[in-house]
Amino acid sequence: PKITFTDYDLHDRIVEATIDDSVMETAVRKGIPGIIGECGGSLSCATCHVFVDENDLALLPPMTEMEDEMLWGAAVDRQANSRLSCQLRVCDGVDLHVTTPETQV
């Protein structure tokens, strides 16, 4: 599956992702600059914050209470389409498009 990362300057980076990796892991592995993933995916940093394309929101698993809580601490204010990308698994046949915030710290 492909993941498109759009950065704050609206530059797109399209990468091939591995099934079962998280979107955060994919970004870190591919050197996407807008995602840090400091805590390694344990829901304790919020430096993996992304804005999910409206068309893709329905493809995602519901947010856990923990993710919801952590999102309030993100460096850039959360929006209705905010998610923590370490909680999003790459699924077979599901391409995703996310936009990274201006900063993660």
Ligand code: FES
């Ligand atoms: Fe830390 Fe997602 S990587 S909360």
